[in-house]
Amino acid sequence: MTPKSITLSKLAAFIASIFLSMGALADPASVRIEQGELKGLVTDHRQFRGIPFAAPPVGKLRFAAPTPAAGWKGERDASVFGSPCPQLGGFTGLGSENEDCLSLNVFTPLTGEKLPVMVWIYGGGLTSGSSASYDLSTVVKKGNVVAVSMNYRLGILGFLATQGLADEAGGMSGNYGLLDQQLALRWIKDNIANFGGDPNNVTIFGESAGGRSVCGHLLAPRSSGLFHRAIIQSGPCASSIYTPEASYKLAKSYAAATGCSRDNPAQEVACLRELPVEKLLNAQGSANIISSDMSPRFNADGVTISTPQQAFASGKFNRVPVLKGSNQFEGRFITALLFDLAGKRLNEEIYAQILTEKFGAADAKKILAQYPPSKYPSLSEALAAVYGDSSYSCPTYSDIRHLAESGVPVYSYEFREPNPPSLLPIPLGATHATELAFMLQAPEGRMAATRLNPGQLRLSDQMISYWVNFARNGDPNGESLPQWKPYDSASDNFFSLTTDESGLRDYLEFKADHSCDFWSALGV
Numbered sequence: 001m002t003p004k005s006i007t008l009s010k011l012a013a014f015i016a017s018i019f020l021s022m023g024a025l026a027d028p029a030s031v032r033i034e035q036g037e038l039k040g041l042v043t044d045h046r047q048f049r050g051i052p053f054a055a056p057p058v059g060k061l062r063f064a065a066p067t068p069a070a071g072w073k074g075e076r077d078a079s080v081f082g083s084p085c086p087q088l089g090g091f092t093g094l095g096s097e098n099e100d101c102l103s104l105n106v107f108t109p110l111t112g113e114k115l116p117v118m119v120w121i122y123g124g125g126l127t128s129g130s131s132a133s134y135d136l137s138t139v140v141k142k143g144n145v146v147a148v149s150m151n152y153r154l155g156i157l158g159f160l161a162t163q164g165l166a167d168e169a170g171g172m173s174g175n176y177g178l179l180d181q182q183l184a185l186r187w188i189k190d191n192i193a194n195f196g197g198d199p200n201n202v203t204i205f206g207e208s209a210g211g212r213s214v215c216g217h218l219l220a221p222r223s224s225g226l227f228h229r230a231i232i233q234s235g236p237c238a239s240s241i242y243t244p245e246a247s248y249k250l251a252k253s254y255a256a257a258t259g260c261s262r263d264n265p266a267q268e269v270a271c272l273r274e275l276p277v278e279k280l281l282n283a284q285g286s287a288n289i290i291s292s293d294m295s296p297r298f299n300a301d302g303v304t305i306s307t308p309q310q311a312f313a314s315g316k317f318n319r320v321p322v323l324k325g326s327n328q329f330e331g332r333f334i335t336a337l338l339f340d341l342a343g344k345r346l347n348e349e350i351y352a353q354i355l356t357e358k359f360g361a362a363d364a365k366k367i368l369a370q371y372p373p374s375k376y377p378s379l380s381e382a383l384a385a386v387y388g389d390s391s392y393s394c395p396t397y398s399d400i401r402h403l404a405e406s407g408v409p410v411y412s413y414e415f416r417e418p419n420p421p422s423l424l425p426i427p428l429g430a431t432h433a434t435e436l437a438f439m440l441q442a443p444e445g446r447m448a449a450t451r452l453n454p455g456q457l458r459l460s461d462q463m464i465s466y467w468v469n470f471a472r473n474g475d476p477n478g479e480s481l482p483q484w485k486p487y488d489s490a491s492d493n494f495f496s497l498t499t500d501e502s503g504l505r506d507y508l509e510f511k512a513d514h515s516c517d518f519w520s521a522l523g524v
Contacts, residue, residue, distance in 0.1 A: 028110060033191045035071035038078040045140050046108045048195070049132075050082035053187040054102035054180060057153060062273050063165055063176065066102060066183045081105060081132035085154050086277045088286060090128055097277040099157070104150035104184050105131055107140045108195050116472045117197040119188060119227070120149040121181060123208025123234075123433070126296050127155040127284070135442040138449070142441075142461070143468030146197035148188055152180035152213075156254055156284045159296035160272070161247035164265030166301065174247055174299030178216045185217075185226035203229040203471035207436060211235015211324075215399070216298050218318050219305040229474055231467060232324040233439070234432055236395030237308040240298055247299040257283035312402040321474040322403055323467070325413030325494065326396040331388030333432035335380045336424050346379045354383065363522055370518050384431075390524050392432070393514035404487050411476055412487040414507055416498040417459065421451035435497070438463050455499040462504065463497060 029042045033051075040048035052069035055061065082103030089095030109115070120136060122129040131149035140147050152158065153176050161174025189199045204227045206214045214230050215237035217223040242250070255261040258279055260271035272280070284296075300307045311317040339346045351373065355364035367386060376382040393414075400412045415435040422428050423436075423446050437447040438460040444450075452460055466476035466484060476484050482504040484495045496507035511517065 030075070031194050033194050035069065035076075036073065037075045039075050040078040040106075042110070045110060045137055046106075046195075047137070048078040048106040048108075050080050050103045050105065051076075051078060052082070052103050053150065053184050056100035057102065057157075057176070057180075058099050059273070062099070062157065063160055063269065064169065065172070065176070065179045068183065068187075069102070081130075082151060084130035084132070085151050086157055086281060087124075087128045087154050088281050088284075090286065095281075097281070099277060101151050102153070102180055102183075103131075104148055104187065106192070106195050107136045107147040107149075108197070109140060109144055109146075112144060112146075112196045114193075114198040114201075115196050116143075116145045116468070117188065117192055117199070117202045118143075118145050118147045118468075118471050119185065119202060119204045120147060121152075121204060121206030121210035121213045122149065123206065123210040124154070126159060126177065126209045126212070127286075129154070129209070133445075134436075134440065135445070135447075136440065137443065138441040139439075139464055139468065142464050143471075145468055145471060146192060146195055148184075148192070148197075150181065150184040152177040152184075155296055156280050157277075159298065160251055160254060161242075161244065161299035161301065162251045162255070162265060162269060163248055164267075164269035166244070167265060168269070170303065171301055172303040173244070173301050175216070175301065175304040178213060178220065178298060178304065181213055181217070182220065182223055182226065185223065189226060200228070201472070202227045203231060205231035205233070205467070205471075206235060207233040207433060208235060209240075212237070212240035212298075215240060215308070216305055218320075218322075219308060219311045220318070221316075222304070224318050227318075227320065229320050229471060230318075230322045230324075231470065232322065232399075233435060234326045234330060234392055234396075235324075236392060237399050239391060239395055241300050241305065241307055242297040243300055243307070244302075247297070250296075254283055308399070308402070312406055315406055317406075319406070319408055321409040321411075321470070323411040323413070323470050323476060324396060324400055324403070325415065325497075326392045327415040327432060327435060328430040329384065329388055329428065330392035330432045331384035331386065332381075332428040333424070334387050335384040336426060336428055336431075339380055339383075340426060341424060346383065348373055348379065351379050351383060355386065359522070359524075366518075366522065370515060388431075389514040389516070390519055393510070394516040394519040394524065397511060397514070397516050398520070400487055401489055404489055409474065410487040411470065411484055411495065412493070412510075413484075413495040413497055414510055416496050416500075416502070416507070417456065418498065418500050420456070423447075430498075435463070438497075439467060459497065459499050 029040050031038045054066035083098040083101045084096040085101035131151050136147035158177030159174050166173035204214050211232040212235040214232045262268035355367050373382050404410045420434040441449045441460045469478045470476040493506040494510040
């Protein structure tokens with residue numbers, strides 16, 4: 001080839017690259033990934049919905065680690081969210097029996113490259129929820145980040161752990177919902193640059209069971225390198241995880257409820273794999289992770305994850321900066337659902353009975369003395385304080401101290417807004433999940449920005465800035481924001497998120513306000 005032809009070849013390639021770039025600009029709704037071409041939605045930002053990241057977990061893939069989704073020919077419609085994973089209908093959305101549910105969604109600004117990536121993991125007690133229920137568009141637009149949400153397997157389909165499953169998978173059993181999230185994170189690592197995201201700057205964040213999932217990834221060796229920061233909202237680590245013995249005991253109860261209980265572990269697994277989804281869901285029922293031991297948990301199988309106690313003591317966990325906190329009155333949400341809105345009367349006898357069933361007779365007497373009905377406006381308030389302090393606030397405090405003692409940078413908070421919009425028909429104050437309206441500032445729905453007053457909108461903007469700053473560089477602080485100091489075990493400082501006269505500042509009474517020394521003495 002002559003020098004002249006080489007020059008013409010380079011010129012042709014340059015012109016072709018210009019036209020390709022112009023084509024991409026002309027149609028920002030089109031993105032090519034490893035699997036094929038996607039056609040999304042474009043308004044003042046971009047959305048690509050319902051992208052399959054895993055093969056349908058059916059047949060032999062039910063109760064097994066997920067496998068990557070196949071590619072496709074032609075252009076795939078990415079304008080519709082994927083199906084929720086199987087679950088009973090309820091507060092968090094409609095029910096579903098569709099196991100072909102492992103999809104994710106990508107939200108991006110109109111332009112940008114190497115933007116921070118924020119991966120949202122939804123809550124719902126590990127039994128319900130869907131990525132379609134959370135609008136990440138405001139975070140994307142105000143923060144100039146790429147955001148991703150995904151579906152993962154729930155309930156018995158996502159977290160069943162049996163000896164038979166461990167035998168067939170080299171000790172790995174349960175945690176399938178967590179493995180789904182892990183595969184989605186691998187997909188993000190491989191594909192997010194095509195959407196303008198930086199695969200080397202990924203933050204995972206979640207609330208409730210989503211926060212518990214983030215904890216799971218801190219403890220999961222195979223999640224190493226798939227994320228670089230972690231935000232945990234109302235997601236205690238230790239209470240989310242069972243030992244294999246406890247997991248297998250729970251699985252036996254499930255198997256008996258479905259009629260699949262067998263002495264032979266492999267036969268039991270085969271029976272459960274053949275059952276209709278409806279029968280599995282009915283056997284699971286509506287057990288929740290706070291008031292019932294029948295609710296699914298992660299399984300410390302020693303392959304996928306270990307317990308927080310083991311990981312923190314050994315220092316063998318994914319050591320990334322963490323932003324972690326809880327809400328002031330976490331327990332009001334669950335007592336409202338179980339009693340106030342259910343029309344069930346709560347009296348002193350029932351109160352004492354609930355404490356005995358959950359904590360045992362000896363500890364129940366101590367708890368009654370610490371949380372006497374006379375101390376609260378109602379028995380519902382008393383039980384809410386027990387649930388909130390024992391299940392959320394004090395476990396959160398413990399996690400933060402352990403992380404900080406391990407040398408991990410931690411930013412701790414308590415959401416203390418006095419009159420946030422309620423997700424339920426009654427006002428509950430800063431209870432479980434109320435920070436979502438502020439952190440997401442969604443355009444519509446239960447978490448809509450229109451429900452916030454001007455002062456709350458300012459707090460919302462500040463919270464989005466803190467969250468995005470942390471995702472960008474591991475530090476929530478930024479210009480014009482009140483300083484948020486890292487957690488220091490000597491001062492026990494939590495950052496107060498509120499619009500009242502106390503404002504955004506260090507809050508030093510967290511441990512005393514939630515009786516954490518009392519719960520620590522009980523071993524909770």
